[in-house]
Amino acid sequence: MPLPRFYRLPADRRESILRVAREHFARDGADRASYNKIIAELGISKTSAYQYFDGKDDLFAGVIEDVHARMSQALGAWADAGSAEQFWERLRAASDRLAAHGLAHPEDLALLDASTAQDPAPWLAPVLDNGRALGVIRSDVDRELMLAATAAVLRAADVWAAERLREGRAVPDVIWSLVRGMWSKPDES
Template identity: 50%
Template structure:
């Protein structure tokens, strides 16, 4: 997928936001593979001629939407982790996870596209946040250093992603998820010092 054409970026920010919001809704409702490009541009009030000045086609529009969703998710999660000590590390992780869960609950289109957005372009941006998390945890002595760093990053990313989906499912069913279970799961992955904090 290629990025939108330069003319799209020259549109006023409000208009770009509006186009992406309409497209995000369609891709979320019908799925990234099935949403109709023609219906999206019609709903966004763009002629076919103008649409091809902004995007090479449907895949470029999808790429722009996924980039936007990922930026919104990372915005909700907060900046890359930086903490003065282990307690601050855990507090930052908890608040970031809570903020992301709240964002997904309040933005069902982002929720519907979150998994695809996180994997977009090989998942580099999403993985970058979790790489920073593991690096910071290792620096503070919270996360073990006896395992391969890439393995820990991949496993951490997968566990947090699964935990977010689990928490949202519980909330949708009217149950409050027990966050301690997530910390226990991460502590088991990260090692003894993390396990001390989880209990």
Template identity: 55%
Template sequence: MPLPRFDRLPAERREHILGVARRHFAEHGAEGASYNKIIEAAGVSKTAAYHYFDGREDLLTAVLDGVLVRLLDALGPWEPASDEEDFAARFAAGSAALAAHLGGHPEDLALADTAIGRTADGPWLDWFGALVADGRRLGLVRTDVDASLMVAATAAVVRAADAWALARMATGTDPGDTPGQLWALLRGLWGAAPTGQEPRHAL
């Protein structure tokens, strides 16, 4: 996380530095971007930079945390569904909103899988926790598997499908029927297979 002095900068200045860093990490990769080139492009001296961040990894973490916040904002909170059809519709709506955000924000698109992959717990898994709990309430998700394992497995399946689709989107390749394939994978994982309408436009 940024050091306290960074948080005391004006919001516009903080966003400028993080925006420059995000562009560099998106273009050169989380492991390939140069810390010195980032701070130079942001107009920050080396001395000042080490008052703001402990180093490159600290800056990368701040950037990826921002990406994750925007992904969750696009998804929106999981709201309890009224029935099976509503459950599928809510999942589709969240996935469509996420896909739309990524389609319009190429830097977030480039860093999305890295941001998700660095999250062992926290808000990202909380979203899937709410999803699985709601699915169990409706009888759509099996209950013979530990809840935390089911949440982790569901998040992993979605991440795998997202990474596949994101890689294709990044190269301009049509990801095809990702929604149908993802829904089929989740139905198999959950066991108590939903029979309602499959989501459309999911990532």
């Protein structure tokens, strides 16, 4: 992760560093991106760069942290639904916001595979709790198991959907069908 000195930079300078690095990592991949080329484009010396990051891996971790924060912001906080219909509408709207962000920010979409290592539980737990309270999500499965299983399915679905979006293809509703099937009681699916 970035060193403390990085966080003391002005916000616009931090964003500039992350933007340039994000473009390089998205275009070249984490393994092939050149730390020297990134810092050269930023117009800073290698000595200065090491005051902010321990190296390329540290910079990449900072970029992924930022991508996750940007995607989380696009997703927005979960607001409890008052009905099953409203629950599904809000879930769909959140998914649409995330897809729109990915389309508007292809560099975030390109780095999605790496950012899915982030724990989705902070956003997903309130969704799960709201769905269980509404009877939309089965309660006969341990909450933590359901949270972990849902997170795993959504991570895989995010990677799958990102690939389709990068190729300019639509993302079909099959993801929600899959999640809905997992969340429903066996006799309701």
